[in-house]
Amino acid sequence: MQIEELSNFSAAQWRFLSNPKKYVEESESTDRPLLFESTQRQFLTARDILARLGGCCGESSRGGVLLADDVGLGKTTVAALVAWIFAAAGEKRSVRILAPNDVMVRRWRDELESHVDLLNSCARNLIEVNHKRVKIGAVKRLPAGSIQVVKHSYAGECNNLKCDLLIVDEAHRAKGEGTAFSESLKKQRKKAGRVLILTATPFSIRLDELNRMLDLVGAEPVHGAVRSFSRALEDIYTGSAARNSDEVAKRLVHKASAAIDSISHYVIRHSIDDLPKEHKTLGVCEEWKFDEPAPRATADELELLLRMDRMLRVAKVSGTELARATNDARFHVGWQHFDSEINVMDGKVISLGEPEQSLIKKQLLEIKKLRGEVGAHSKMIAVAKAVAATISKKEKVVIFCHHIATAQELTECLASQLPQIAASNALDQSVWVKAWHQAFESDVIAQQNESLLKTFIEWLCSGMIRAQTESWLGTTPKSVSALVIALRKVPARHSRAKETIYQAAHRLFHELMDSNSGKAVLRQNRLELLPGALGMRVLGVCEPRAREELFIRNNQPDTVIKVFGSPFGPDVLVVTDKLSEGIDLHRYCRHLIHYELDPSPIRTVQRNGRIRRVNSWAAITGEKICYAYPAFGGTRDQRLVEIMKKRVATFSLLLGGVQDFDIDSTSAADEIWRSEVVNKAKNQLKAESGKLRAKKPGNEG
16 A cells, blocks of 8 residues: 655654653653653654654655553553654644543543643644643544544544544454444544554454454555464464474464564564563562462352252253353352342242242252351452451552452442541541641642632541541641641652652642542532542442442542542442553552453453553552452362463463453363463563564664
């Protein structure tokens, strides 16, 4: 495909990218100081992308580039820099950014706007870099020099995507053949001059998925090599495990090498494992093994699972509306869905004929008797103990579940097990209110929004939030003036924290003000919607069940994310996979528990990326990032965890080409063989994938 050259587009316009040190120094006076190691790599990546897209610096012009960095390495930052240079260098060009959801749209806006002052200081060759250039939502005709950010759905609503540069974030959602988003991009691709694709999972389990994305960047010639490597990957998971592992490993490396050589013209990828200089700024990881690990299922618990399975199989054979999933994964990690199924069967068993009705009634009788004896789920109790010990050390914990029912039950279990904290009587609440108002006296925006600030300070002075603050202060000051001084001097949560208590509160207030949902909560004086106001140390982000005060719905999670990203509020966040991509939970959290796993290793990697990001809490405190995979011993949950950990370990080596799996049809022997194949190919695969790293463009000037 013939690609037109970009006129008046040269490295001279982005010379500032050759001096990351100055950019980092300028950022030190902002609310978001940058780190040199990551900024240096991101600048190099942006330069490489620009050279490839522009056909300059010795690079031939091409229609697009696929940026496939690991989760947490800052693809959004790289793409934001590229977007600003397209919009403000020489001939002003239009940029459209497609993000998957409203949360990501707002994150893109924040990222773009965070560079405005820095670019005005460091990139003098760029023209009129200002906030007005960033357009959120629909635009009938996108003016030159503008950057529009919209949701993926915008591409499929008969909107014109004509622009000079189209950036597609979380592009793995466009890999599937026949999806509305995929079809829309295919139709509208020709309306964009250049395309930048962002995804952390370039390869996947389905043949040709990468080829569909590469088609968007004009890389049709590489189809054969990619297809061949995809087949080699699939063969590891579906082929015979009786073969010689050495031969299979050798074939895998050969196919990988050919594929990487072919795609290197269009694809840039960095793996965290290949960036030792950045490990300190990202945080070093380790598996979090609880002092008291989740126990093996007792004889009574196993009997419950077996009786439920037999009862549901009888109902299934009967061919009635009572046919249910017989070995539901939720049965192995909690009792809520289990109890729900009991109630369904109990209410409708009368509709069955004989002998099914008698068989099910007998099972129901035994199940109810055992269920009363078993009590709370032992895996949940074990997790609650580990969480309680962790938060007692002033740490936060995020817990991922796959199903809403599990998240609901776990949230309620944690609330009943975690010790509550209360403010002391050392100072009256009115003293705290006065101190916080004095602390915010120099904040012009806060003073201009007095009623909103009042609500925010009321939240800061609520029982649990005040108790948290007292614990960081150590000895509570005895006067308003002394308290103000302490709030401005004492670090929040940890002695190595970069923010003082006041600085953290100041940042959070402004973040809530910048969020429509956060501002609405403050404006309406809806204190109960600010996490932690009611004294709960755990918050479930899903539909509530019984205790509504423990939950907040997932339709507008901005407020929850921003509060959890501060030192204040709930110490524990229980979420589902709706929050597994595109959000940051790393600012004050370095502990993550995979309580319940999705069958996709990709989803697990995305979850881990929520707390392993540049400038993480682990990096700031010098502590390790801790991932826990608690397993309910003796059940299918244990096998799921064992297989998942092995596949996640091979994720980067196989460029994200790890397969989902059905636990009931995956044998332990086959998994051992697969691990042998990958381990034997490990060093060569690592060397091959290194060929995709960003390169310094030649002839810059």
